[in-house]
Amino acid sequence: MVAVSCPPPPTNNNVLLFQSCNKPANFYEAIPVIGLSDPDAASLIVRASQDFGFFKLVNHGVPMELITTLENEAVKYFGKPQSDKDRAGPPDPFGYGNKRIGWNGDVGWIEYLLLNLNPEIISPNTQFILNHYPHAFCSAVEKYVSEMRKLSYEVLELMADGLGIEERNTFSRYLRDEKSDCLFRLNHYPPCSEVEAPLGCVKNLMGFGEHTDPQLISLLRSNNTSGLQICLRDGTWVSVPSDNTSFFINIGDTLQVMTNGRFKSVKHRVLADTSSSRVSMIYFGGPPLREKIAPLGSVMEEEEEKLYKEFTWCEYKKAMYKSRLSDNRLAPFYKAAAQSDSE
Numbered sequence: 204m205v206a207v208s209c210p211p212p213p214t215n216n217n218v219l220l221f222q223s224c225n226k227p228a229n230f231y232e233a234i235p236v237i238g239l240s241d242p243d244a245a246s247l248i249v250r251a252s253q254d255f256g257f258f259k260l261v262n263h264g265v266p267m268e269l270i271t272t273l274e275n276e277a278v279k280y281f282g283k284p285q286s287d288k289d290r291a292g293p294p295d296p297f298g299y300g301n302k303r304i305g306w307n308g309d310v311g312w313i314e315y316l317l318l319n320l321n322p323e324i325i326s327p328n329t330q331f332i333l334n335h336y337p338h339a340f341c342s343a344v345e346k347y348v349s350e351m352r353k354l355s356y357e358v359l360e361l362m363a364d365g366l367g368i369e370e371r372n373t374f375s376r377y378l379r380d381e382k383s384d385c386l387f388r389l390n391h392y393p394p395c396s397e398v399e400a401p402l403g404c405v406k407n408l409m410g411f412g413e414h415t416d417p418q419l420i421s422l423l424r425s426n427n428t429s430g431l432q433i434c435l436r437d438g439t440w441v442s443v444p445s446d447n448t449s450f451f452i453n454i455g456d457t458l459q460v461m462t463n464g465r466f467k468s469v470k471h472r473v474l475a476d477t478s479s480s481r482v483s484m485i486y487f488g489g490p491p492l493r494e495k496i497a498p499l500g501s502v503m504e505e506e507e508e509k510l511y512k513e514f515t516w517c518e519y520k521k522a523m524y525k526s527r528l529s530d531n532r533l534a535p536f537y538k539a540a541a542q543s544d545s546e
């Protein structure tokens with residue numbers, strides 16, 4: 204359990220408008236749980252990526268000590284005075300952010316640290332963090348990220364196996380590339396019990412609004428505070444039971460395109476908890492900036508039509524930074540025919 208002080212609730216002269224949602228959904232117990240070395244892991248991962256775009260990974264081999272060390276460092280960091288944290292912000296788009304997510308008006312009951320792992324992109328805030336943050340913090344991030352890189356390759360290679368693709372590195376090669384555009388994010392959602400609805404019932408404040416992740420895959424780990432919800436294919440939102448010993452794997456937009464829609468980029472969001480802090484750490488695996496993204500022939504059936512136009516990751520990112528969280532960021536990249544079919 205973490206005890207981190209809350210940011211002040213929004214006041215009348217605070218122009219931030221927080222979204223709330225009506226009712227917390229029940230915990231959904233049918234989320235696929237897959238062990239990394241299960242004999243049928245490859246086919247289970249493919250099924251989960253098609254049906255949910257989401258699954259829980261257990262027996263992943265990442266030492267719990269390394270995870271706990273980073274969580275403790277994150278808790279220490281978010282517990283610092285506001286003026287200290289603000290020195291690494293506002294996001295450029297990396298660095299420390301508080302309530303505002305992105306540049307287009309999204310807000311959430313959250314503070315975060317977003318770090319750029321792509322050596323080609325210079326971020327003054329990321330440089331500031333590397334130069335000024337305690338060695339224990341930077342070393343915990345570095346060790347954790349190095350584990351996430353390995354784990355992301357393993358999961359992507361199992362996906363290729365499960366799809367019956369001969370080249371195991373069909374997806375992982377994008378992240379194995381030294382110019383891969385990966386990110387790391389630490390999120391802190393303070394408890395929101397002091398924000399009361401008029402009738403005295405506590406509102407379900409949005410911590411992080413609904414969105415899909417843009418990259419190939421995201422590896423998410425949180426403490427034992429729930430709040431994460433995913434949207435099922437029938438449109439219902441369900442709550443994911445927290446598990447601080449496992450990873451939750453999200454399929455992102457890029458893998459949806461590469462698999463020509465076979466894998467689903469999962470919509471998800473986070474509701475703030477009324478009594479305890481949520482601390483999450485997410486590794487986002489993205490391709491190199493100049494890499495062309497398109498449905499891969501090796502994944503498609505003969506005669507199958509491509510649903511998406513080819514684009515570079517850089518083109519996608521330009522569009523992404525102009526979008527709101529809940530926008531469908533793949534919309535500009537649907538092939539005209541495929542789009543009008545689905546209308």
Ligand SMILES: C=C1C[C@]23C[C@@]1(O)CC[C@H]2[C@@]12CC[C@H](O)[C@@](C)(C(=O)O1)[C@H]2[C@@H]3C(=O)O
Nearest residue numbers: 296304305306309416417523524526527528
């Ligand atoms: C509103 C935004 C925040 C975001 C960039 C964007 O313009 C649209 C995508 C958002 C998102 C969601 C998943 C990840 O948390 C993130 C780092 C990403 O790659 O895309 C965030 C972006 C962000 O916080 O900068």
Ligand SMILES: O=C(O)CCC(=O)C(=O)O
Nearest residue numbers: 388390411431473483485
């Ligand atoms: O904090 C979480 O649990 C999820 C956050 C998320 O979806 C994101 O940072 O993209």
Ligand SMILES: [Fe+2]
Nearest residue numbers: 414415416471
């Ligand atoms: Fe996300």
